[in-house]
Amino acid sequence: MSADVDLLTPLEKRLQAAEQQLETTPDDVLTLADYGEAALLRGRLHEAMKCFQRLSALEPENLSHCLGLGRAYLESGLHAEAHGIAQRVMREEQPPLAGHLLLRTLARTSHQTDQALAAWVAAHASWLPERDAVEAERSRLAEVIGQLEREVEHLMARSKEDANEPVLAFSMCLARERQDRVRESLGIVEAWAQQYDALDTERQRQEDEERLRLEEAARLQRAEEEQREREEQERARLQAEEEERQLREEQERARLQAEEEERQRREAEEAQRGTREREQAYTALKGQLDPLIASLLKTKGVTAALLVARDGFLVHEGHTAEVDIPTLMNFVVGAQAALSTYEKASWKTWVLELAKGILVLHRITPDYFLVIHGVTGANFGLLTLFIDKNRGQLESAFASAPAVS
């Protein structure tokens, strides 16, 4: 035996340490549990069973001791005893992960038909342990596989040193078988872990979808807000333009009104000034006109005699009865328009014989007219005779009269 290779494997050293500890504290639960696990892995199944039985006696309610005993039975091929353990696990309301592994392994490896166990395993096929438990068990099983690997390597090294020792090769085979069984359990645990990974992936996918949906909703909301803002700005711009247009129109109306008022004021001033000037000029004519009017008013039927400018301005008048003088002044303006429909000659006198009177209109000059108003009895011939007789005097009187614009 070479000094380079220890006689004891790592598990044997662990067992040896635990045995020494138990010599002083034979009922120490933690040391007993460590011893039981190490014995189970090392293949010292009888010692493992005794250890877990002792633990179960010390702590009957602790299911992990019971499960350890169940694994020891399974490793030993004591399926009937293992089923007894299984009955207890199945009665648990919420068996731990290790309980599920034991029951699944037992259901798969048992040569006995146990319908209750098969039904239980089928009913819990979709059971998923807590994630922390899965991760812890995965780490533990990986560590166990590593321990068994180191055990195998150690036994292999020893078998090379001592080729005549067949127990070493046998122990190595058993270690490899145990390693395979642990890997099967690890496969179950990995499947649970993959479910969590799938759930993670699905949750991540849902979160991504939700994030994208929220981002899209936010984008749409921003777009709507931007659109509303643009519309609001456009409305404000149009309103401002409309107000500006109305203001300009109002200013233009005010300007035009001011211009119109100024024009009317100037016209009124000019008219007033013109009226005063014309009244002064016509006053000077009255001395010449009074005898003519007086003579006319003495004529039979004559009730009024007027001298009117062509724009309707009254120069002088006399009347013997109530007569509508403004109508006669307007008559002068209207007559010029009516008689101008015949454009080939210029009229001199217009006599209207009426049912109850007479109207005579005589053009003295292009700007001035004589109007005679008579009632029934006024004589057409006498009036035309009067005009013929006094035509020269009338024209003379108005020779110096101001021209009418």
Place this chain on the structure above:
Amino acid sequence: MTEVKTILESFCKLDGVRGALVVEAGGQVQESACGPDVDVEGIARLVDASSTLGRQTASTLGLEGVTQSYVEYEAFTVTAESFGDRALVVVASAGANLGRLRLEIRKNKKMLESLGG
């Protein structure tokens, strides 16, 4: 030849008369008998416009309807006698006998009235 035309032509036989015509309301010429120097349409428009103003003014002044309108120009006169909604119009030279003319107009007016439309 119509009787109206005959009456109008009878006016043309009087000294100084250049033509005679009958004007309807609105200035339309119903019949005329005028020399070539008479602007029949122009005279008709003149009679219509002056009659319209005369009626309006007479009404305002309370002197009621127009019976005769006489317009004197430098070279001629236009005398219009209303009957119904029409007027008998005589165009005469400046020197024509106005008294005779007015008399003939009044006489023939009754004949025209008896002839109707």
